[in-house]
Each structure stands twice: as structure tokens, then as C-alpha cells.
Amino acid sequence: MxxxxxxxxxxxxxxxxxxxxxxxxxxxxxxxxxxxxxxxxxxxxxxxxxxxxxxxxxxxxxxxxxxxxxxxxxxxxxxxxxxxxxxxxxxxxxxxxxxxxxxxxxxxxxxxxxxxxxxxxxxMAPAVAELSLAFTMALLRRTQRTDHALRGGGDWSTARSIPRAREIRGSRIGVIGASRTGREYIRLVTALGAEVLVHDPYLPEGDPLRAAQRDLHVLLRECEVLALHAPATAETRGMLGAAEFALIRDGALVVNTARAELLDADALYEEVASGRLDAALDVFEVEPLADRWRALPNVLVTPHLGGxxxxxxxxxxxxxxxxxxxxxxxxxxxxxxxxxxxxxxx
CATH class of the missing domain: 3.40.50.720 (NAD(P)-binding Rossmann-like Domain)
Structure with missing residues (x-):
């Protein structure tokens, strides 16, 4: 991977x-x-x-x-x-x-x-990893929700009543794909005190990340933030669908700066639109960006410029x-x- x-x-x-x-x-x-x-x-x-x-x-x-x-x-x-x-x-x-x-x-x-x-x-690896880090921290701090609330005309108290923000230190982050970008992202978040779990079946023997290796379903159940850094291949396309998203705990965060093909966009949209998950996305199934993502208060979007x-x-x-x-x-x-x-x- x-x-x-x-x-x-x-x-x-x-x-x-x-x-x-x-x-x-x-x-x-x-x-x-x-x-x-x-x-x-x-x-x-x-x-x-x-x-x-x-x-x-x-x-x-x-x-x-x-x-x-x-x-x-x-x-x-x-x-x-x-x-x-x-x-x-x-x-x-x-x-x-x-x-x-x-x-x-x-x-x-x-x-x-x-x-x-x-x-x-x-x-591009450092640049994409930095955006993924920025997404992670923005979602943890609920920045996308508070910004949307204030820009949408909501009153001050409403903007302050969103779920309380989290810090990256101590957060459990699941990373799919130990690519160059994935490894740089792991380096950044661990330096800030996050706990990292990894899913990548191609980790070689002796790789330090093997200690953090998890089965995909185990990783999905345990993580508070899910960050995608895998390629789009025959093996990985559609690897995250409705069944996989259902395993992720309520209130978890999904960050995708890799490839839109890794996940079922409709399944993710349903989870985000329901408010159960928050997401930050730099890649989309249809580019330029389809309108449906723009209106969600709990999603952060950028126009595929991570690298x-x-x-x-x-x-x-x-x-x-x-x-x-x-x-x-x-x-x-x-x-x-x-x-x-x-x-x-x-």
C-alpha cells in the first residue's frame, strides 16, 4: 500500500x-x-x-x-x-x-x-502531510463548525454550543497507508503527542511502524481520527463503505487528502450529513466539487491542492x-x- x-x-x-x-x-x-x-x-x-x-x-x-x-x-x-x-x-x-x-x-x-x-x-509528501495535519487539528477544534455557524448568521451562543473541542495530544489517530506522505503525517502528529495506529499490509519486517499495525476493522473501531494516505489501486478502491463507516465511533473525524476512490462517497456523505462524523476533504468523487458537500456545517473542504x-x-x-x-x-x-x-x- x-x-x-x-x-x-x-x-x-x-x-x-x-x-x-x-x-x-x-x-x-x-x-x-x-x-x-x-x-x-x-x-x-x-x-x-x-x-x-x-x-x-x-x-x-x-x-x-x-x-x-x-x-x-x-x-x-x-x-x-x-x-x-x-x-x-x-x-x-x-x-x-x-x-x-x-x-x-x-x-x-x-x-x-x-x-x-x-x-x-x-x-509533495511534506505538503500533503501538512494539510492533513491542519485538517486534523481543525476538526479536533471544531473550527469548521464554529466558522460555519458564525458565517451562516447564527448567534454567538449557538456557535459556542457545538460539541466541545479536543486537543491532538492523546488523540488516537488511525492512518491507512504508510506511504511517504503517510509517514510524514505520522511523524508530525506523534511529535504533537498523538497516539497512532496504522493499517498497511505491506509494512516490511523490521519497520518501526509494525508495532502500531492493526487490522482495518480494529483500527476503525479504535480510532478517533481516521486519516487516509493510501493509493487508489485495485486493492484499495472502495475499501471504506457503509459497513466500514458504521464501525467508526460516534463523533470521530475523517481526513482524506489521498484519493476519493478509497471510499464510498455516498456512504461517507450520509454519515457526515447525519452529524455522526465530521470530515475534512481535499479530494472528491467529482471535481470540480459537487454542491452537496458545501452546505454541511461539519465538513471542511479544499479544492484538491494538498500538494x-x-x-x-x-x-x-x-x-x-x-x-x-x-x-x-x-x-x-x-x-x-x-x-x-x-x-x-x-
């Missing part, structure tokens, strides 16, 4: 004399990932050509843009690298994905071609440059992925 663990990969040193690097990242994100210093470092590695991902959906423009390209820096919206695309990029030797999930980027043909691929998802901080985007750019440098030097890649990795990744 660890959705973002990479594997090492090596390559023979590559001459940089004629290396051509395609930079295909949406403009706004490109500016955030590649400020002047990082952009200069990328240019030091080879000739950089820029094309927006959307324009490369056109086969003829893709063919022209990839002519002579050795390394492609991809991101959201880049075309899937199937047989036809790869035939139009005969010199492509390495793909560096500046975002996280590569599911829409790769396919059977890509893996058969044996082109190494790496990604910069590690850059999008100034710092995370800058980290991603540095990872891109470092991974390309490693590839050119023939050094092990830090964040390389294989087809097998996708079975446990979002």
Missing part, C-alpha cells in the same frame, strides 16, 4: 554534448518548479526545448516536438506514451515525470520499450534536475519506477 516508494535504476553514462531535453509542464507549474536557478541547472544538462502538454495531443505536433529528444520532462496532461507516440520519438531514452502518478503516462507498449522512468512525487505549495513545486523542480543528472552520469535513480510498482501506487 506504500504508494510512492521508488526503486533504484542505473544506466550507462550518457554524453551531454548533444542531449536534447523536452520540458513539457503546464506554464503555471513550470514557473513554480523551475525558477531561474533551477532552470539554469536544467539548461546545463542539455539543450532544452519547451512545449505545453496540451499541444502535444496532436500527433503531428508531438512528432515535431519529440524529434531528436533524448529526455522528456512530463507532467499533467502529457499524452500516453503508446506504440505510436514512441515510434515518433525514436531517440527517447529517459522520461522524468515532474508530477506523481504515471498511470496516464505509461501503458503496455511503454513498459515493453524498456525506457526508464522516474517521478517527482516525493516533493501544491510554493516549496513542494520548487522541490519537484530540483528532483527533476537531480534525476536527469543521475541518468546522464549513469548513477542510480532515486525515484525510478517499474511496472510492478504501479500495482501499489496511486
Amino acid at each position: 506504500t504508494d510512492d516508494e521508488g526503486v533504484a535504476a542505473t544506466a550507462q553514462p550518457v554524453s551531454t554534448e548533444r542531449v536534447r531535453i523536452l520540458l513539457s509542464v503546464p506554464t503555471l507549474e513550470q514557473e513554480a518548479m523551475f525558477p531561474a536557478e533551477t532552470r539554469a541547472a536544467l539548461a546545463d544538462l542539455g539543450e532544452v526545448v519547451e512545449h505545453q502538454p496540451g499541444e502535444l495531443l496532436d500527433p503531428s505536433r508531438f512528432r515535431a516536438a519529440l524529434a531528436g529528444v533524448d529526455i522528456a520532462v512530463t507532467a499533467w496532461g502529457f499524452p500516453t506514451l503508446g506504440a505510436g507516440r514512441l515510434a515518433d520519438a525514436p531517440e527517447l531514452r529517459f522520461v522524468m515525470h515532474a508530477a506523481s502518478s504515471i498511470r496516464t503516462l505509461t501503458c503496455d507498449d511503454f513498459w515493453a520499450a524498456g525506457i526508464p522512468v522516474s517521478q517527482a512525487g516525493a516533493a 501544491a505549495t510554493v516549496e513542494s513545486r520548487a522541490r519537484a523542480g530540483r528532483i527533476v534536475v537531480d534525476e536527469i543528472r543521475r541518468f546522464l552520469d549513469g548513477a542510480p535513480l532515486q525515484y525510478a519506477l517499474t511496472r510492478a510498482d504501479l500495482e501499489r501506487m496511486g
Whole structure:
């Protein structure tokens, strides 16, 4: 269930004399990932050509843009690298994905071609973990309820009559998914005195988190806060439905900054709308956000921006440059992925 663990990969040193690097990242994100210093470092590695991902959906423009390209820096919206695309990029030797999930980027043909691929998802882990922490503390302090009461025109005494707030110290938090993000979240909440339970069947032997490992149903019964940090895979999609939510104690809190597919949105909505559970959500079954969540006084919502901080985007750019440098030097890649990795990744 660890959705973002990479594997090492090596390559023979590559001459940089004629290396051509395609930079295909949406403009706004490109500016955030590649400020002047990082952009200069990328240019030091080879000739950089820029094309927006959307324009490369056109086969003829893709063919022209990839002519002579050795390394492609991809991101959201880049075309899937199937047989036809790869035939139009005969010199492509390495793909560096500046975002996280590569599911829409790769396919059977890509893996058969044996082109190494790496990604910069590690850059987002601290940012998503911080939002998850912020959600946790806001729900514990009933911030969403008091804010809604005051903004909705309720009187002062009504806003003060909500269930009493809790502190994070001593709270029992159940974490589903010991991913990089999950581990960073665990580090943050334990530093503040929370007790953590973990559900992740892929924890290796000797992992310190194994002492906190619980069966899913046991974790749901015991936790006061449920935080989701697992990937959306065949194994995890829909893992939380009406039966699972029924196991969670009254007054518990649900935090999802991972994937909407992990849970039955209708089942969660019923529990939150009834007032039995409170929730904080950064991901939704339909995006842009469906209206039904907006009116609930006990839900905190954000528009799927958990990983999008100034710092995370800058980290991603540095990872891109470092991974390309490693590839050119023939050094092990830090964040390389294989087809097998996708079975446990979002």
C-alpha cells in the first residue's frame, strides 16, 4: 500500500554534448518548479526545448516536438506514451515525470520499450502531510463548525454550543497507508503527542511502524481520527463503505487528502450529513466539487491542492534536475519506477 516508494535504476553514462531535453509542464507549474536557478541547472544538462502538454495531443505536433529528444520532462496532461507516440520519438531514452502518478503516462507498449522512468512525487509528501495535519487539528477544534455557524448568521451562543473541542495530544489517530506522505503525517502528529495506529499490509519486517499495525476493522473501531494516505489501486478502491463507516465511533473525524476512490462517497456523505462524523476533504468523487458537500456545517473542504505549495513545486523542480543528472552520469535513480510498482501506487 506504500504508494510512492521508488526503486533504484542505473544506466550507462550518457554524453551531454548533444542531449536534447523536452520540458513539457503546464506554464503555471513550470514557473513554480523551475525558477531561474533551477532552470539554469536544467539548461546545463542539455539543450532544452519547451512545449505545453496540451499541444502535444496532436500527433503531428508531438512528432515535431519529440524529434531528436533524448529526455522528456512530463507532467499533467502529457499524452500516453503508446506504440505510436514512441515510434515518433525514436531517440527517447529517459522520461522524468515532474508530477506523481504515471498511470496516464505509461501503458503496455511503454513498459515493453524498456525506457526508464522516474517521478517527482516525493516533493509533495511534506505538503500533503501538512494539510492533513491542519485538517486534523481543525476538526479536533471544531473550527469548521464554529466558522460555519458564525458565517451562516447564527448567534454567538449557538456557535459556542457545538460539541466541545479536543486537543491532538492523546488523540488516537488511525492512518491507512504508510506511504511517504503517510509517514510524514505520522511523524508530525506523534511529535504533537498523538497516539497512532496504522493499517498497511505491506509494512516490511523490521519497520518501526509494525508495532502500531492493526487490522482495518480494529483500527476503525479504535480510532478517533481516521486519516487516509493510501493509493487508489485495485486493492484499495472502495475499501471504506457503509459497513466500514458504521464501525467508526460516534463523533470521530475523517481526513482524506489521498484519493476519493478509497471510499464510498455516498456512504461517507450520509454519515457526515447525519452529524455522526465530521470530515475534512481535499479530494472528491467529482471535481470540480459537487454542491452537496458545501452546505454541511461539519465538513471542511479544499479544492484538491494538498500538494501544491510554493516549496513542494520548487522541490519537484530540483528532483527533476537531480534525476536527469543521475541518468546522464549513469548513477542510480532515486525515484525510478517499474511496472510492478504501479500495482501499489496511486
